[in-house]
Amino acid sequence: MAVAFSDLHTESGLKSLNDFLTGKSYISGDKLTKDDIKVYAAVLKNPGDSFPNVSQWYNCVSSHLAASFPGKAVGVSLAGKADPAQSAEAKSPAADDDDDDLDLFGDETEEDKKAAEEREAAKKSAKKKESGKSSVLMDVKPWDDETDMKQLEEAVRSVEMPGLLWGACT
Numbered sequence: 001m002a003v004a005f006s007d008l009h010t011e012s013g014l015k016s017l018n019d020f021l022t023g024k025s026y027i028s029g030d031k032l033t034k035d036d037i038k039v040y041a042a043v044l045k046n047p048g049d050s051f052p053n054v055s056q057w058y059n060c061v062s063s064h065l066a067a068s069f070p071g072k073a074v075g076v077s078l079a080g081k082a083d084p085a086q087s088a089e090a091k092s093p094a095a096d097d098d099d100d101d102l103d104l105f106g107d108e109t110e111e112d113k114k115a116a117e118e119r120e121a122a123k124k125s126a127k128k129k130e131s132g133k134s135s136v137l138m139d140v141k142p143w144d145d146e147t148d149m150k151q152l153e154e155a156v157r158s159v160e161m162p163g164l165l166w167g168a169c170t
Helices: 011-020 034-042 052-068 084-090 110-126 149-157
Strands: none
Touching: 011 052, 034 052
16 A cells, blocks of 8 residues: 655645544554655654644654664754755656655665765875885793803894894894
């Protein structure tokens, strides 16, 4: 059963949702679904006592979402967003059927992936080149107290390899 709601930012849209929710707790079925999340995102705020079914449903969905996202909300405002009445007029009829514009689950688009790859490439080019050097500390101990330490050091330092530099001896 496909249900369509439109203009949920207007009183007539909220009235149709309120009528639909009469005797129901959720949009589809008896538990929270993606349909509830979609409609919740379209409702701008809790409508209050003027639409009791919508208000009860809105509070229920809010409590489920609050449990999923811990932390205190400090409030966010979005700048540059058009008035809902203006955006409804600007919509084309084909856009009414397209519900893919709302991305509540963070799926990456092609543009997002491309931008992330460009950022990674910029980071890699900005990084300093690794020198490829390693430090190795060798702790060489004599067999007994009569071992000549100078001779032992000479034997150890006789090891030669390309790129091997011997440091100070303590």
